[in-house]
Amino acid sequence: MSAPLLSLQNLVLSFPAESGRTAVVDKVSLEIARGETLALVGESGCGKSLTALAIMRLLPKPGRIEPPSRIEFDGRNLIELPVPEMRAIRGGAIGMIFQEPMTSLNPVTAVGRQVLEAVLLHQPLPRSAAHERVIELLQMVGIPDPRQRFYAYPHQLSGGLKQRVMIAMAMAMRPRLLIADEPTTALDATIRAQILELLRQLSATTGTAVLLITHDFGVVNEIADRVAVMYAGMIVEEGSRRELLGQPRHPYAQGLIKSVPRPAARGGKLEEIKGVVPRPGRWPPGCRFAPRCPYAFDRCETELPQRTAVSPTQGVWCHLVEYEVHA
Amino acid sequence: MAAYLIRRLGYGLMTVLGVLLLLFVLFFTVTDPDDIARKAVGERARPEVYAQWKKNHGYDRPLLVNRAYAASDRRRYTDTLLFDHYRRMLSFDFGNSDADDSSISRRLKEGMGPSLSLTVPLFVFGLVLGVLLALFVAFFRETYIDRAALVVCMLTMSIAGLLYIISGQYLIGMLLKWFPISGFAFEPWLAARFLALPLLVGIVSGMGADVRLYRTIFVEEINRDYVRTARAKGCGEARVMLAHVLRNALIPILTNIVITIPFLFTGALLLESFFGIPGLGSLTVEAIHGNDFSTLRTMVYLGALLFIAGQILTDISYALADPRVRLS
Amino acid sequence: MSSLSNAVVVCLLIGAAWLLRHLWHDRYWRESGLQLWRRRPLALITLAVFLGIGLMDSIGWVGGGGGEDDEVAALRSRTLIDRLFQPERFTEASYSAPLAAVSFYGGQPLKYPGSHLLGTDILGRDVVYRALKGIRVALLIGGFTSLIVIPIALLFGVSAGYFGKRIDDAVFFVMTVLASVPSLLLLIALVMVMGRGTVQVCIALGITGWVHFCRIARGETLKLREAEFVDAARALGVSDRRIIWRHILPNIAHLIIITFALSFTGLVLAETILSYLGIGVDGSWGQMIDQARNELSRTPIVWWNLTGASVGLFALVLAVNMIADALRDIIDPRTRREGQ
Numbered sequence: 001m002s003a004p005l006l007s008l009q010n011l012v013l014s015f016p017a018e019s020g021r022t023a024v025v026d027k028v029s030l031e032i033a034r035g036e037t038l039a040l041v042g043e044s045g046c047g048k049s050l051t052a053l054a055i056m057r058l059l060p061k062p063g064r065i066e067p068p069s070r071i072e073f074d075g076r077n078l079i080e081l082p083v084p085e086m087r088a089i090r091g092g093a094i095g096m097i098f099q100e101p102m103t104s105l106n107p108v109t110a111v112g113r114q115v116l117e118a119v120l121l122h123q124p125l126p127r128s129a130a131h132e133r134v135i136e137l138l139q140m141v142g143i144p145d146p147r148q149r150f151y152a153y154p155h156q157l158s159g160g161l162k163q164r165v166m167i168a169m170a171m172a173m174r175p176r177l178l179i180a181d182e183p184t185t186a187l188d189a190t191i192r193a194q195i196l197e198l199l200r201q202l203s204a205t206t207g208t209a210v211l212l213i214t215h216d217f218g219v220v221n222e223i224a225d226r227v228a229v230m231y232a233g234m235i236v237e238e239g240s241r242r243e244l245l246g247q248p249r250h251p252y253a254q255g256l257i258k259s260v261p262r263p264a265a266r267g268g269k270l271e272e273i274k275g276v277v278p279r280p281g282r283w284p285p286g287c288r289f290a291p292r293c294p295y296a297f298d299r300c301e302t303e304l305p306q307r308t309a310v311s312p313t314q315g316v317w318c319h320l321v322e323y324e325v326h327a
Numbered sequence: 328m329a330a331y332l333i334r335r336l337g338y339g340l341m342t343v344l345g346v347l348l349l350l351f352v353l354f355f356t357v358t359d360p361d362d363i364a365r366k367a368v369g370e371r372a373r374p375e376v377y378a379q380w381k382k383n384h385g386y387d388r389p390l391l392v393n394r395a396y397a398a399s400d401r402r403r404y405t406d407t408l409l410f411d412h413y414r415r416m417l418s419f420d421f422g423n424s425d426a427d428d429s430s431i432s433r434r435l436k437e438g439m440g441p442s443l444s445l446t447v448p449l450f451v452f453g454l455v456l457g458v459l460l461a462l463f464v465a466f467f468r469e470t471y472i473d474r475a476a477l478v479v480c481m482l483t484m485s486i487a488g489l490l491y492i493i494s495g496q497y498l499i500g501m502l503l504k505w506f507p508i509s510g511f512a513f514e515p516w517l518a519a520r521f522l523a524l525p526l527l528v529g530i531v532s533g534m535g536a537d538v539r540l541y542r543t544i545f546v547e548e549i550n551r552d553y554v555r556t557a558r559a560k561g562c563g564e565a566r567v568m569l570a571h572v573l574r575n576a577l578i579p580i581l582t583n584i585v586i587t588i589p590f591l592f593t594g595a596l597l598l599e600s601f602f603g604i605p606g607l608g609s610l611t612v613e614a615i616h617g618n619d620f621s622t623l624r625t626m627v628y629l630g631a632l633l634f635i636a637g638q639i640l641t642d643i644s645y646a647l648a649d650p651r652v653r654l655s
Numbered sequence: 656m657s658s659l660s661n662a663v664v665v666c667l668l669i670g671a672a673w674l675l676r677h678l679w680h681d682r683y684w685r686e687s688g689l690q691l692w693r694r695r696p697l698a699l700i701t702l703a704v705f706l707g708i709g710l711m712d713s714i715g716w717v718g719g720g721g722g723e724d725d726e727v728a729a730l731r732s733r734t735l736i737d738r739l740f741q742p743e744r745f746t747e748a749s750y751s752a753p754l755a756a757v758s759f760y761g762g763q764p765l766k767y768p769g770s771h772l773l774g775t776d777i778l779g780r781d782v783v784y785r786a787l788k789g790i791r792v793a794l795l796i797g798g799f800t801s802l803i804v805i806p807i808a809l810l811f812g813v814s815a816g817y818f819g820k821r822i823d824d825a826v827f828f829v830m831t832v833l834a835s836v837p838s839l840l841l842l843i844a845l846v847m848v849m850g851r852g853t854v855q856v857c858i859a860l861g862i863t864g865w866v867h868f869c870r871i872a873r874g875e876t877l878k879l880r881e882a883e884f885v886d887a888a889r890a891l892g893v894s895d896r897r898i899i900w901r902h903i904l905p906n907i908a909h910l911i912i913i914t915f916a917l918s919f920t921g922l923v924l925a926e927t928i929l930s931y932l933g934i935g936v937d938g939s940w941g942q943m944i945d946q947a948r949n950e951l952s953r954t955p956i957v958w959w960n961l962t963g964a965s966v967g968l969f970a971l972v973l974a975v976n977m978i979a980d981a982l983r984d985i986i987d988p989r990t991r992r993e994g995q
Contacts, residue, residue, distance in 0.1 A: 058558055061469070091561035098559075103552040108574050108650055117570075121561045153650045169560060338831075345832035350844075358848040481980070485920070485973035489927050489944055490965055497951045596839065597928060615843060615932050627844050631836040638835075 004031040005209050006055070006177055009070040013050050015063050015280070022281040023066070025051055026233040032177065037203055037210040039220045041256070042230035043277055048213045051230075052179045055211075056096055057086055074176070092122045095170030099182040101162035105154040111165045112138070112150030118172040137168040142198055160191035167198065174206055181213045196222045217260050221245060226313070229253045232278055232288035239314030249316045251293045287319065295320050328646065335642055339635050344413075346631045351412050354624050360386035366618040367425050384425060384621065385411065416628055426619035434610055435625070441511055442606030445522055446595050449529045454584070457534060461541030466568055468546055476538065483535035492601045495528040509603035525602040544579050548572045578649050585641035664713045687985050694981045701974040705790050711735040712791040740784040747771070747779035753959050774959040776946070786963040789940040793971055795853075796860065796926045796936060797919035804861045805911060808868035813899060813907075816876025826873065830866050838863045842925060846934045853936045856929060860922050871914055875907040909986040916979030920972045927968070940964040
């Protein structure tokens with residue numbers, strides 16, 4: 001197997017708490033292969049957005065990447081990179097788009113100029129060549145009438161168009177990895193499908209790997225190759241899309257899949273997972289899902305589960321599954 | 328945009344009329360022409376002297392309604408103090424000073440030059456310096472530079488303007504003798520020496536509050552989403568501050584500038600008076616000491632006019648600077 | 656006059672005591688207060704000292720006063736500070752340096768050598784005494800004026816924001832007109848037409864400061880009126896008055912308090928300017944500074960008069976500024992509403 005494009009190893013992120021610091025993301029390990037789309041799924045507050053920001057070393061100030069974290073991108077450890085080189089990677093080899101297109105664009109600058117900046121920061125082209133490149137990019141992301149729209153301001157564009165501009169900015173330098181933090185959460189359902197389709201298409205044509213952060217399994221179904229489920233700061237299950245959506249093994253993942261409302265199941269009770277997600281600093285010892293897990297037994301309350309391989313591509317962090325597999 | 332402009336100007340005009348009404352109430356009813364005459368002529372003159380004085384200064388008419396005319400005669404309402412007040416103020420016919428009978432308009436013209444020669448550089452340098460310092464401090468936010476700067480700002484803000492002037496005059500004028508303590512000259516190259524000290528004092532006394540405010544605005548902008556996007560594109564911190572934050576921060580900064588414009592007018596009051604600059608501020612102070620109500624009336628009116636004009640200008644520039652407003 | 660001022664002081668103390676007890680029982684205010692104490696202990700102590708002195712200077716009665724042969728003074732009410740310092744006796748002929756034994760010009764022996772901590776001014780009055788008297792004046796200007804102005808501003812501002820339409824248009828127009836005149840000029844005009852005097856200056860300060868509070872009250876009320884819980888209350892049929900009293904007022908209290916702290920210093924500093932112009936309040940620090948102004952050009956210079964007033968002014972303004980700053984961080988309407 002060729003080396004993965006991105007490899008997160010034991011990523012630990014800490015934030016200040018009432019006394020000292022507390023881990024918000026606890027020993028997360030992930031891998032993304034070249035050209036593949038990995039969906040990182042979890043409820044709000046589980047730390048998935050912070051994980052994405054950490055890769056770009058854009059973690060908000062009070063947060064810190066703690067040892068023994070390692071973020072390997074194309075063979076280099078991003079954590080140890082000097083800042084100017086990291087800046088070259090941001091927007092260059094790795095692009096990122098965010099959840100709120102409304103506030104993520106500079107309100108007083110024309111959108112075309114913002115994409116222009118993304119180009120000129122990494123490639124000093126003469127003005128006219130750069131301008132043409134921006135028009136190309138706007139076309140590539142499906143913005144109609146790009147020459148006119150170059151001069152538009154963000155508030156004049158719809159949510160969908162704004163998100164396309166963001167994608168144009170992130171893809172400007174043909175990054176090898178695109179991090180998309182809940183890119184469709186703030187959009188209407190119809191636009192959502194369009195944007196996802198755009199992402200899928202771009203990934204296919206440019207060979208860009210995508211790390212897609214989401215809480216919506218519908219999104220996962222549309223474009224993910226592989227899925228990783230996150231709960232309370234750690235990964236609890238990972239596998240291919242078919243495996244995760246068809247045979248989830250972790251009780252939490254199972255609960256999530258079951259709770260997606262299905263038109264076929266109309267009239268029945270809405271499935272739910274009882275209880276609430278524990279907050280960082282209040283994590284129970286042992287498996288963090290144990291208090292809510294219908295299958296929990298004594299070991300679950302004292303010991304954190306390790307990864308159990310269920311198939312060459314599917315891994316689960318659960319004591320029960322470990323017993324089942326080794327039985 | 329044009330409709331907005333017209334509405335804005337209209338409301339401004341209404342405000343001016345309201346201010347004139349306020350002035351009328353203050354200067355003609357709360358204190359009446361008899362008081363003014365008494366203060367100007369003295370307490371012990373004969374009634375005829377008062378009457379004559381009032382006549383000379385246009386105070387001899389009735390307040391609102393002149394019953395000497397018939398009901399159908401328009402002059403019943405136009406030959407009154409109220410109408411006269413409005414007519415003259417709106418046509419900038421200010422008449423003569425109550426104290427020394429000099430033409431107020433002439434003194435206004437004479438005073439404008441010296442005043443502007445102080446307030447314009449004060450405004451420009453103060454703004455530029457304040458923004459630059461605030462940018463610097465905001466760049467180093469949360470570090471010891473930032474914390475030290477905030478402490479300094481807090482201390483300097485708490486010193487009364489009067490004390491700045493007095494100590495400035497004493498330390499720099501008397502002890503160090505770098506600049507003259509007071510005085511003025513009308514030739515530009517000579518005036519510079521006289522303006523240096525008031526300029527310095529004026530800028531330093533306002534710096535604390537300004538830097539603090541601008542810093543807050545900058546830090547607020549830095550925490551916005553689009554800055555995160557800029558960093559994700561690969562922008563360095565310096566570029567983020569100058570190309571993104573500054574441009575957006577100018578909008579709230581502009582709105583704040585209008586609040587400082589009247590302070591230029593009145594803060595200059597103190598500076599001019601202390602430093603002997605024969606501008607509009609000194610004129611006002613003289614009017615206070617001389618119980619010169621007509622001049623005082625005029626100065627208050629002009630101050631309000633400036634302020635209202637300044638607000639309209641700011642609203643317009645706000646509309647121009649923020650594309651969200653401009654293109655709606 | 657003294658009995659009126661005494662009565663007012665007693666009322667204020669009772670009112671303050673009741674308010675403090677009321678706030679202490681509310682968990683939010685109690686915690687905010689404790690946080691404030693932890694963050695700005697020095698400023699709070701300074702303020703408390705000033706308040707104490709101001710209080711001492713507000714309680715006075717007739718009797719036992721007057722120097723030798725001074726019958727008029729014997730009938731004047733003297734405050735605790737007056738009785739402490741006994742200014743009629745504790746006075747020299749003219750200037751004397753701090754803790755000096757002889758007068759400044761001439762070198763004649765003083766009546767009370769070595770006991771004037773900050774010397775005496777041109778009339779021989781002890782500078783520390785005058786500086787302490789200035790505290791009450793400053794508190795009066797900054798605090799008392801606001802206490803009168805705030806209820807009136809709230810009345811108009813909240814009505815305008817809540818009932819909207821005509822009332823709002825009218826109030827907004829009045830606010831705009833008043834705000835259009837640069838406050839210092841308006842202040843000067845008001846004092847000139849009303850005549851000089853403490854009451855007039857306070858009224859003038861009140862009129863110019865009213866707009867500030869009214870604007871904030873109106874703005875916040877407008878925002879709150881659209882809030883969901885107000886809609887809910889109205890849907891339940893709660894009367895307007897109750898809504899205002901129980902929902903709107905508590906939520907603007909925070910901003911009002913912070914604005915009050917900020918405007919306090921503005922008022923005190925504005926009075927110093929008025930004093931310079933000759934239309935300030937008698938006995939204020941501003942007046943002391945104005946009188947001291949000319950002394951700097953004497954040789955050798957007389958600096959203690961200026962110092963006494965400046966230190967007092969600076970200490971009070973700095974303390975209030977720091978408290979206001981900390982309050983702004985501590986009191987956040989959002990956290991309060993979540994708790995409700």
